[in-house]
Amino acid sequence: MSxxxxxxxxxxxxxxxxxLVPLLxxxxxxxxxxxxxxxxVANTDWSVTTAKPGQLKDGVYIGPSVSAYYGLVQVQATxxxxxxxxxxxxxxxxxxxxxQQINSIVMPYLTQEALKAQSAYVNVISGATLTSEAFAQSxxxxxxxxxxxx
Amino acid sequence: xxTTRLMMGMPITVEIVDASATEAALDAVFDYFxxxxxxxxxxxxxxxxxxxxxxELDIADASDDMKxxxxxxxxxxxxxxxxxxxxxxxxxxxxGIVKGWAIYNAAALLAQMGFVNYFVDxxxxxxxxxxxxxxxxxxxxxxxxxxxNEIVKVVTLTDCGxxxxxxxxxxxxxxxxxxxxxxxxxxxxxxxxxxxVYEADRFATAAFAMGxxxxxxxxxxxxxxxxxxxxxxxxxxxxxxxxxxLQEAPA
Numbered sequence: 001m002s003x004x005x006x007x008x009x010x011x012x013x014x015x016x017x018x019x020l021v022p023l024l025x026x027x028x029x030x031x032x033x034x035x036x037x038x039x040x041v042a043n044t045d046w047s048v049t050t051a052k053p054g055q056l057k058d059g060v061y062i063g064p065s066v067s068a069y070y071g072l073v074q075v076q077a078t079x080x081x082x083x084x085x086x087x088x089x090x091x092x093x094x095x096x097x098x099x100q101q102i103n104s105i106v107m108p109y110l111t112q113e114a115l116k117a118q119s120a121y122v123n124v125i126s127g128a129t130l131t132s133e134a135f136a137q138s139x140x141x142x143x144x145x146x147x148x149x150x
Numbered sequence: 151x152x153t154t155r156l157m158m159g160m161p162i163t164v165e166i167v168d169a170s171a172t173e174a175a176l177d178a179v180f181d182y183f184x185x186x187x188x189x190x191x192x193x194x195x196x197x198x199x200x201x202x203x204x205x206e207l208d209i210a211d212a213s214d215d216m217k218x219x220x221x222x223x224x225x226x227x228x229x230x231x232x233x234x235x236x237x238x239x240x241x242x243x244x245x246g247i248v249k250g251w252a253i254y255n256a257a258a259l260l261a262q263m264g265f266v267n268y269f270v271d272x273x274x275x276x277x278x279x280x281x282x283x284x285x286x287x288x289x290x291x292x293x294x295x296x297x298x299n300e301i302v303k304v305v306t307l308t309d310c311g312x313x314x315x316x317x318x319x320x321x322x323x324x325x326x327x328x329x330x331x332x333x334x335x336x337x338x339x340x341x342x343x344x345x346x347v348y349e350a351d352r353f354a355t356a357a358f359a360m361g362x363x364x365x366x367x368x369x370x371x372x373x374x375x376x377x378x379x380x381x382x383x384x385x386x387x388x389x390x391x392x393x394x395x396l397q398e399a400p401a
Contacts, residue, residue: 031257031346032279032309033266110369111392115294115302115383120396122304123282126341127293128316129160129273 155180158187158249160273166260167267167283175263179256179270186252189215192243203241219244219251226352230367234356250313250351253277257347270347275313275354277347289396295339295379302385303341303377305394311347315340315358316379336381340364343394344374 058080065074152165153176164179189198198216201207209220223236223244236244249272257270257277267280269288278288287308291301295316305312316339340358344350353374357364365386368376375391 029258030261031254031277031311031348033261033264034280034309110365110389111387113385113387115296115379115385117294117297117300118291118302118304120289120291120304122289122291122301123165124163124269124271124276124278124288125274125291125293125301126276126312126314127274127298128295128314128339 157183163271165269166265168265175260178259182256182259183252186248190244190248199242199244219248223247230356233359234352246355247352249275250348254346254348275347275351277311278307279309281308292341292377296383304396306396307394310343310345311350312341312343313347313351313354315354337361337364337378338381339379341377342368342374
């Protein structure tokens with residue numbers, strides 16, 4: 001059962017090569033006094049702890065080539081000590097195509113929940129910017145008219 | 151000391167908890183954002199980015215900060231399989247990376263001035279440092295994309311960044327979680343917590359463009375956690391996101 005799960009196509013972006021240290025306007029200063037200087041931490045290995053260790057047989061398993069909406073995807077999964085130790089892409093499309101509907105495979109370690117309004121006090125809120133490009137363009141044009149009318 | 155100003159088309163809020171906070175420190179931060187806006191705004195005809203877009207200026211002759219942003223954008227493009235790209239329909243718009251970069255630098259400016267406990271929030275992307283005025287980690291709410299005056303999650307953060315990509319305009323007016331017709335692949339909001347707001351923002355931007363794959367992309371990145379909300383009002387959390395969630399009962 002477990003092996004078959006990893007032989008299906010996993011339209012998942014894998015971890016990346018290490019990112020370069022960004023050079024920022026103020027040199028390599030940290031954003032916070034007690035934080036290290038900016039450094040992207042992108043794992044070159046992709047590893048996950050399966051929910052039930054021991055139910056995977058050790059070995060290297062190659063999945064089929066599957067058509068995802070952006071092209072063909074094929075993965076190779078390495079199982080060590082009953083756990084998924086590494087996943088590599090054998091095939092990955094270099095161009096992104098227009099999307100078709102795909103089924104999202106939510107791996108068992110990603111939990112899901114219904115939204116629930118929170119009443120706790122917060123200091124600040126993170127959300128998508130409320131202004132849209134159309135709003136900004138419209139506002140800009142209006143301000144231009146206003147300044148031209150002077 | 152806390153203040154909010156509307157700049158770059160969005161509210162920018164800076165709060166400094168340290169007793170040594172001054173108006174001058176806040177002014178310095180907003181002066182920096184004004185500098186960024188003048189250079190990178192695609193709504194200002196005279197900006198350096200618009201001169202580049204009109205081919206009046208070549209990137210080879212551009213300012214150091216412009217060259218830096220182009221280099222960072224190219225790195226990000228390669229790291230995200232092309233899902234992050236500042237080139238849209240023949241135009242160059244680097245706002246997806248400039249915002250996080252600018253907030254990061256504004257926070258670094260405050261660190262340089264010797265402050266320890268503060269946050270810088272530009273349009274919902276935030277760098278939080280130290281503790282809030284209650285002496286605790288900063289409490290950050292995640293906005294409900296379907297009801298902008300509600301929050302749906304509270305996380306407690308220190309010395310890191312949080313960024314949310316999404317389409318709350320769409321969330322407000324078009325998608326109704328009860329209608330149920332949309333594909334589960336429709337992501338309306340993706341929040342990323344990372345080592346700093348520059349990293350959180352660029353990966354949130356790229357991950358949002360990936361649709362439902364985006365949360366898996368964030369899961370694959372060491373040191374990053376994500377909270378994705380789809381058009382049905384269901385949230386998907388990366389495996390380590392729970393460590394940030396406020397555990398106390400609501401106030």
